[in-house]
Amino acid sequence: MHDMTLTELARALEAGEFTSRQLTESLLERIKRLDGELNSFISVTAEQALAAADAADAARARGEAGPLTGLPLALKDIFCTEGVRTSCGSKMLDNFIAPYDANVVEKLKTAGTVSLGKTNMDEFAMGSSNENSYYGPVKNPWDLSAVPGGSSGGSAAAVAAGLVPAALGTDTGGSIRQPAAFCGITGLKPTYGRVSRYGMVAYASSLDQAGPMARTAEDCALLLSAIAGHDLRDSTSVARGVPDYCAELGASLSGLKIGLPKEYFGDGLDPAVESAIREAVKVYESLGATVQEVSLPHTHHAIPAYYVIAPAEASSNLSRYDGVRFGHRCDAPHDLEDLYKRSRAEGFGDEVKRRILIGTHTLSEGFFDAYYKKAQQVRRLIRQDFMDAFEEVDVLMGPSTPTPAFDLGANKDPVSMYLQDIYTIAINLAGIPGISVPAGAVDGRPVGLQILGPHFAESQLLNVAHQFQQVTDWHQQRPAFGKENA
Amino acid sequence: MALEPQDVKRAAHLARLGLDDTDADRYVDDLTRILEMADQLQAVDTDGVAPLAHPLDATQRLRADEVTETDQRERFQRNAPAVENGLYLVPRVVE
Numbered sequence: 308m309h310d311m312t313l314t315e316l317a318r319a320l321e322a323g324e325f326t327s328r329q330l331t332e333s334l335l336e337r338i339k340r341l342d343g344e345l346n347s348f349i350s351v352t353a354e355q356a357l358a359a360a361d362a363a364d365a366a367r368a369r370g371e372a373g374p375l376t377g378l379p380l381a382l383k384d385i386f387c388t389e390g391v392r393t394s395c396g397s398k399m400l401d402n403f404i405a406p407y408d409a410n411v412v413e414k415l416k417t418a419g420t421v422s423l424g425k426t427n428m429d430e431f432a433m434g435s436s437n438e439n440s441y442y443g444p445v446k447n448p449w450d451l452s453a454v455p456g457g458s459s460g461g462s463a464a465a466v467a468a469g470l471v472p473a474a475l476g477t478d479t480g481g482s483i484r485q486p487a488a489f490c491g492i493t494g495l496k497p498t499y500g501r502v503s504r505y506g507m508v509a510y511a512s513s514l515d516q517a518g519p520m521a522r523t524a525e526d527c528a529l530l531l532s533a534i535a536g537h538d539l540r541d542s543t544s545v546a547r548g549v550p551d552y553c554a555e556l557g558a559s560l561s562g563l564k565i566g567l568p569k570e571y572f573g574d575g576l577d578p579a580v581e582s583a584i585r586e587a588v589k590v591y592e593s594l595g596a597t598v599q600e601v602s603l604p605h606t607h608h609a610i611p612a613y614y615v616i617a618p619a620e621a622s623s624n625l626s627r628y629d630g631v632r633f634g635h636r637c638d639a640p641h642d643l644e645d646l647y648k649r650s651r652a653e654g655f656g657d658e659v660k661r662r663i664l665i666g667t668h669t670l671s672e673g674f675f676d677a678y679y680k681k682a683q684q685v686r687r688l689i690r691q692d693f694m695d696a697f698e699e700v701d702v703l704m705g706p707s708t709p710t711p712a713f714d715l716g717a718n719k720d721p722v723s724m725y726l727q728d729i730y731t732i733a734i735n736l737a738g739i740p741g742i743s744v745p746a747g748a749v750d751g752r753p754v755g756l757q758i759l760g761p762h763f764a765e766s767q768l769l770n771v772a773h774q775f776q777q778v779t780d781w782h783q784q785r786p787a788f789g790k791e792n793a
Numbered sequence: 794m795a796l797e798p799q800d801v802k803r804a805a806h807l808a809r810l811g812l813d814d815t816d817a818d819r820y821v822d823d824l825t826r827i828l829e830m831a832d833q834l835q836a837v838d839t840d841g842v843a844p845l846a847h848p849l850d851a852t853q854r855l856r857a858d859e860v861t862e863t864d865q866r867e868r869f870q871r872n873a874p875a876v877e878n879g880l881y882l883v884p885r886v887v888e
Binding site: 406542636664738 | 820
């Protein structure tokens with residue numbers, strides 16, 4: 308069961324091959340047996356999962372099952388879950404029991420899914436390796452000496468290891484697509500505003516977006532159909548109808564115009580990754596697509612712009628952790644300032660402190676125009692690059708990451724870690740959707756193909772990814788870790 | 794631009810983030826390198842380019858000024874480190 312996709316599991320549940328309880332028990336047993344080594348979960352909610360599975364089986368018996376009823380998944384520990392600890396990977400929220408459900412959690416519960424627990428992540432979603440978690444690093448199931456990527460590293464590793472068929476992640480600068488690439492799974496960052504951020508712990512509010520991580524594009528389509536949509540409680544959520552993303556899978560790619568941004572094939576790209584991506588592009592040509600080179604001239608300004616905008620928004624968002632209303636509080640504060648300062652010093656890890664300090668500095672008097680305003684101007688130029696490119700082509704393709712998964716402990720310097728996100732970060736600044744699809748491997752470590760489209764082109768992106776998965780089998784490869792011997 | 798330890802301490806104070814001298818020294822190098830990277834933006838010609846705050850250029854939605862939330866004080870205060878009679882407790886502010 309653990310090798311099946313959501314779509315296959317849905318058919319098997321419908322056919323009565325097994326029940327949601329049997330499936331849930333089997334996956335909980337795998338988590339218990341394998342996750343000690345992987346560390347992909349922060350909290351496993353076995354009791355709630357079994358109750359949800361029983362409720363799903365009962366609904367099915369009454370003839371009330373929907374497309375997602377009884378399907379197991381996991382949630383990045385950034386989504387508020389009523390009555391369950393929501394830590395965001397931080398000591399600051401280690402004791403925080405969310406009093407309400409995030410919009411996406413509500414929707415997934417209503418759809419009858421079964422959450423097995425909350426997955427590990429870089430603290431407050433700040434990181435590209437999952438090494439910044441208060442709960443310890445996650446390992447990559449393809450190679451236990453490699454990182455799974457981040458910040459949604461727990462979600463990616465859990466799916467890759469067959470602990471769950473799918474998980475939700477969030478993506479502020481690549482945090483769904485980069486771990487999906489490193490772990491050999493499929494991950495979609497939707498258009499900004501497509502999915503409600505209500506109940507999703509905020510990192511950088513103008514960039515944050517939730518999305519599905521699964522084995523196939525088809526499964527991502529199934530999940531996106533369930534979680535997308537307008538929500539009055541998120542003022543940036545977009546009032547726009549949600550298509551059935553599954554219904555649009557199957558369109559021919561004949562005549563599809565693919566652009567290859569020349570800046571995504573330059574210095575710093577591992578030649579083995581490049582050749583895997585070029586092979587994947589050839590597959591698309593064989594499916595009838597045409598390929599041309601395009602330019603995104605402001606690409607190399609995306610990382611600097613991001614590391615002004617995201618820390619600025621983070622320093623503001625994280626000011627809510629004051630040790631007064633919830634979260635960590637220091638012992639015996641002698642006055643209010645001491646309470647704030649020590650609670651925050653003890654509750655936050657190193658990378659979070661760095662970003663709070665950078666953001667506070669760049670927003671402070673005398674620096675605002677030179678940094679924040681300038682970065683927002685460059686942000687418009689970066690978005691314009693994409694809009695110009697989409698005048699010429701339907702989708703853009705390139706590598707999701709410059710290299711396959713790197714070793715745990717390999718990037719000690721923050722700036723060298725930031726540079727890992729060179730191909731993913733501009734997408735968040737532009738607010739467009741992007742998907743990472745397994746497209747090869749280098750020395751046993753997966754390679755991800757990134758496909759980008761204009762705002763709200765998720766249907767097309769999912770179909771373009773799906774068609775690739777109809778004629779390739781990279782998404783069907785499984786790591787040796789956790790393989791059943793029987 | 795290169796930062797001095799007092800710049801880091803100033804930012805830490807503004808952010809109400811406790812930082813001793815050893816911490817400040819440790820962060821100076823990291824933050825300097827991050828800001829040097831950010832300084833690359835100065836080379837971009839942005840004359841006449843409007844800042845982009847929202848990727849879809851959307852503006853803040855307004856709603857009628859009506860009470861829509863119910864009182865859930867007890868529920869929310871279950872996560873508070875210290876409360877008494879429905880109030881959050883902090884060290885004395887006014888002597």
